[in-house]
Amino acid sequence: MRDFPALPYPWQQTAWQRLGAQLEQRQMPHALMLAGPQGIGKRHLAQALVQRMFCVAPASGTACGKCRVCDLLKAGSHPDFIELEPEEPGKAIRIDEVRALTQTLAQTAQQGGYKAVIIDPAEAMNVNAANALLKPLEEPAANTLLILISHSPSIVMPTIRSRCQIHLLPLPSADQVLSWLSPLVTGRGMSPEQLLSASGGAPLKALALLDGDALEWRQQLQDGLLQLTEERISAIALAGQWLNADVTLTLEWLLAWAHDLARWRVGASSAVMDTLPEGIQERLRHISLSVLHRYLEKLLSIKKQLLSGANPNKQLLLEEVLLDWGLVLRRRAGAVAS
Numbered sequence: 001m002r003d004f005p006a007l008p009y010p011w012q013q014t015a016w017q018r019l020g021a022q023l024e025q026r027q028m029p030h031a032l033m034l035a036g037p038q039g040i041g042k043r044h045l046a047q048a049l050v051q052r053m054f055c056v057a058p059a060s061g062t063a064c065g066k067c068r069v070c071d072l073l074k075a076g077s078h079p080d081f082i083e084l085e086p087e088e089p090g091k092a093i094r095i096d097e098v099r100a101l102t103q104t105l106a107q108t109a110q111q112g113g114y115k116a117v118i119i120d121p122a123e124a125m126n127v128n129a130a131n132a133l134l135k136p137l138e139e140p141a142a143n144t145l146l147i148l149i150s151h152s153p154s155i156v157m158p159t160i161r162s163r164c165q166i167h168l169l170p171l172p173s174a175d176q177v178l179s180w181l182s183p184l185v186t187g188r189g190m191s192p193e194q195l196l197s198a199s200g201g202a203p204l205k206a207l208a209l210l211d212g213d214a215l216e217w218r219q220q221l222q223d224g225l226l227q228l229t230e231e232r233i234s235a236i237a238l239a240g241q242w243l244n245a246d247v248t249l250t251l252e253w254l255l256a257w258a259h260d261l262a263r264w265r266v267g268a269s270s271a272v273m274d275t276l277p278e279g280i281q282e283r284l285r286h287i288s289l290s291v292l293h294r295y296l297e298k299l300l301s302i303k304k305q306l307l308s309g310a311n312p313n314k315q316l317l318l319e320e321v322l323l324d325w326g327l328v329l330r331r332r333a334g335a336v337a338s
């Protein structure tokens, strides 16, 4: 765990108080699902909850950070706390890992207290892996908490979902994000508003944009897309260029960019769109909103497929979304849809 003890983010106070009350009143179910958009800190909240639950002397609602149990958690070596995630982002969680997990859960806690598991994200379990998790969900051992993280609860198997108490965590308001983000990004070359806009409103994604090559990479993506918009490059050539990066991240960027465009088209200000060259803005102003919304839906459905572990031909997938962008540009507002 990176920061210890983990404190909930400012926008998580309501959820934190609700979970804390459940813990104190001994009404914690054996399975929780923390569901909401990516980049809002669901995993962080889950870790904070596990720390508070395990700590032998929690103070003011958080782990003390000093006891023996806290030391084990801090070192990542507590034998009764397991975090399960895909080996690489976008890959599936393997069935043998879920099986190993259920075996561990069936044993008595080594430290004599609680056992806890975080699965992040739940939708990365395919049908077989999810089925392997049904037993501990249906017949939970005492003092065990399973926390499933989900960015897209609708694609998690209903048999899994229905056995969890679901906590929906919404995207925080722009004001909440900006007041948290502003002191962290001072003097880093991009305004908090630009970062917020480029991240689709997800605070941790906004912060991650400042890391390493992320800014330059996103600038390259936008430059490529603008070249395509001005027909200075073909969709197929651009797909070839984009093939070098993680296709899920690229699609997420495109989705956030197109969302931003849709909001800008109906009059919202956008730190990204407002700074584009006038010629490009003029083109984007004439896109049909209904066509743009259909494009967004399509991007979202492709993203869901990728998150659920689908492994399509990346070149073809990128070609398709970029050729579709060309169609969006040609279908002007006011033109008769065919």
Ligand SMILES: [Zn+2]
Pocket (backbone or CB within 6 Å): 055, 056, 057, 058, 063, 064, 065, 066, 067, 068, 069, 070
């Ligand atoms: Zn402690």
